[in-house]
Amino acid sequence: AQTVTQSQPEMSVQEAETVTLSCTYDTSESDYYLFWYKQPPSRQMILVIRQEAYKQQNATENRFSVNFQKAAKSFSLKISDSQLGDAAMYFCAYRSAETSGSRLTFGEGTQLTVNP
């Protein structure tokens, strides 16, 4: 079974600064997807960014980028130019690409606070 670990329960950042959230995972599979989801106080899970394991190039979405280290099984999220609206719980998630289905395995989450 796959596991996802987020070792930082809480993080804080000053507005306009950069912050990196950590995520490690354990799997014996070679084909998979990795995701970062954001859950603001409204509780709606919002996809931030995704990475296919076969791609060596790190995914980027505007101010969000990842550092995907497949051998180290590490998948960190960097938020640049942090904004107040980035404050939320962030979840790292794994999905197998070797079995059918869309089942996600989530980490414990990191609560991000953005200070003005």
Add this chain to the structure above:
Amino acid sequence: KAGVTQTPRYLIKTRGQQVTLSCSPISGHRSVSWYQQTPGQGLQFLFEYFSETQRNKGNFPGRFSGRQFSNSRSEMNVSTLELGDSALYLCASSLQLGTAWGSGANVLTFGAGSRLTVL
């Protein structure tokens, strides 16, 4: 287009009762998944439906069940409620079931959840 719609948003039940939650996926999406979110256990996968058939199931007791209708709408049911069933229940939909590389078709879009409180 409309997102994933979950109803009801909030509900309160007492122990021993049963509850049914509903999820309407994004138009055209055929796969619906359910997750339970609690402070202690985090986000846990309940089950996934595609074309009216349960395709995957998480490690939950048989009190938790679900179904999917021909229009892809899904319901989940919890019978004989326990205090520990208090949680946020999240539904997510995706376009298809599969492992297509490089496709966004398998990306899950979540609803706002149904907050269940069991007294």
